[in-house]
Amino acid sequence: MYRPNDLAALSGHQLPIVVWGNGACVNAGNRFRWFLTEVASYGFLVIAIGPIGPASVEAGPSPPTVPGTAAPRPADLPPPATHSSQLIDAIDWALGESARPASPYYRRLDSHKVAIMGQSCGGVQAIEASADPRVTTTMIWNSGLMTKPTSMGGGKTLTKDDLKALHAPTAYISGDAQDIAFPNANDDFDHLARIPVFRAYELGVPHTGTYRETNGGEFGGVAIAWLNWQLKGDQKAAQMFTGHRCGLCVNPRWVVHTKNID
Numbered sequence: 001m002y003r004p005n006d007l008a009a010l011s012g013h014q015l016p017i018v019v020w021g022n023g024a025c026v027n028a029g030n031r032f033r034w035f036l037t038e039v040a041s042y043g044f045l046v047i048a049i050g051p052i053g054p055a056s057v058e059a060g061p062s063p064p065t066v067p068g069t070a071a072p073r074p075a076d077l078p079p080p081a082t083h084s085s086q087l088i089d090a091i092d093w094a095l096g097e098s099a100r101p102a103s104p105y106y107r108r109l110d111s112h113k114v115a116i117m118g119q120s121c122g123g124v125q126a127i128e129a130s131a132d133p134r135v136t137t138t139m140i141w142n143s144g145l146m147t148k149p150t151s152m153g154g155g156k157t158l159t160k161d162d163l164k165a166l167h168a169p170t171a172y173i174s175g176d177a178q179d180i181a182f183p184n185a186n187d188d189f190d191h192l193a194r195i196p197v198f199r200a201y202e203l204g205v206p207h208t209g210t211y212r213e214t215n216g217g218e219f220g221g222v223a224i225a226w227l228n229w230q231l232k233g234d235q236k237a238a239q240m241f242t243g244h245r246c247g248l249c250v251n252p253r254w255v256v257h258t259k260n261i262d
Contacts, residue, residue, distance in 0.1 A: 001029075001047050002040035007108055013043070016113035016136075016231035019090040020048040021122025021129075023142070025080035025152070028053035032119070035216035035223070042224050044231070045109055047090040049082045049122070059212075080121060084155040087116055087129035095134075112136070113231040117223070119143060119209065120181060121152065127188075128155050131165035137230035138170040139223065142207050144184030160191050169196040169261075171226050171241075173219060175205035176255075189257060196260040198226075198241050200248050203255065218253070 003015065018039065022031045027050035040046045091114055098109035115137045118126035123143020130138040151157045170192065172185040182201065189199040202210075202218055210217025225247075228237035240247035242262050248254045 001045065002036045003045045004040065004043060007104055010108055014108055014110040015043060015045045016110045016115065016227070017091065017094045018044045018046045018115045018117060018227065019087045020046060021087055021118030021125040022049055022082065023120035023122055025082045025121040026050065026057065027081040028057045031057055032211050033058050035211040035220055038216045038220045039223050039227065042228065044227060045094060045105070047094060049086045049090070080152055082122070082125065084125040084128040084152055087118070087125060088132060091132065091134060115139065115227055115231060117141065119211070120207065123181070124150060124158065125152055125155065127162065127166065128152065128158055130168070130170075133167070135168055137168050137226070138166060139226060140170065140172045140185065140188070141219070142174045142179055142181045142209055144172065144181055144188040146184055147187065160187070163188060163191050166192065166195055169230055171198040171200070173222055174201045175207060175209065176201050176203050179205065179207045181207060189259070192259065197258070198261055199257040200254050203253050222248070
C-alpha cells in the first residue's frame with residue numbers, strides 16, 4: 001500500500017482508492033514503487049497487487065513480451081502469477097477497512113471514488129476488473145486487448161466484446177509504435193464508443209514507459225492529473241485532457257485522441 005504517512009492530518013478529508021495491476025503479471029507490490037509513491041503523495045490510497053519483494057524487483061524494465069499485449073504466452077511457461085480478481089480483492093479490503101471502526105482507515109477512504117489502473121499484463125487485468133460497478137475511472141498503461149481472445153490466468157478469456165463492460169471514463173496511455181501494446185491500445189480506443197475515453201501516447205517512449213524516472217516521469221504527471229480530475233473533481237487538472245488545446249494536446253511529445261470528452 002502507498003498512502004500519505006499521517007492519516008490524522010487529513011482533517012476529515014477522505015482518500016480516493018486506486019488499485020494497481022503490475023506489468024508482466026509480477027506478484028510484487030513494490031514493482032512500481034517510485035511511480036505509485038508519487039501518485040499516493042497527492043492524496044490517494046494506492047494498493048498494488050502482491051507482497052513486498054526484494055529491492056531488485058524495483059529495478060529494470062518489465063519483460064517486453066507479456067500476456068495480454070502483443071504476443072501469446074509460450075505454452076511451457078507457468079501461468080501468470082497474478083489474477084484480475086486480486087484487484088477486486090483490493091477494493092473489497094479498502095471498503096471494508098473504511099467501514100471498520102477499529103481500522104486506521106475508518107471513515108478516511110472515499111468509497112464512491114475508486115480507480116483501477118494497470119500496466120501491460122496488469123492493464124488487461126484492469127480491463128476485466130473494471131466491469132465492477134464500483135469503479136469510477138480506469139487507466140490502462142502500455143496495454144490493451146489483443147484481437148484474438150486473451151486469457152490472463154485465473155480470470156475469464158477476454159475478447160473485444162468485453163470492452164462493452166467498461167462503464168466509466170477511461171484513459172489509455174502508452175509509448176509510441178515501438179511499444180508492443182501500441183496497436184492494442186489503439187484498437188481498444190476504436191472499439192469504445194459509449195464512454196468518455198482518452199487515448200494518448202508519448203513519442204520516443206517504449207513499452208517500459210517512464211515509471212522508474214524521477215517522480216514517475218511524464219507518466220507520473222499524467223496519472224496524477226487524471227486521478228485528480230476524475231476522483232477529486234479538480235478542474236485545473238482536467239485542462240490536461242479537455243478541449244482541443246488540452247495540455248497534452250499542445251505538448252509536442254504527445255499525440256492525443258479523444259471520444260466523448262469535452
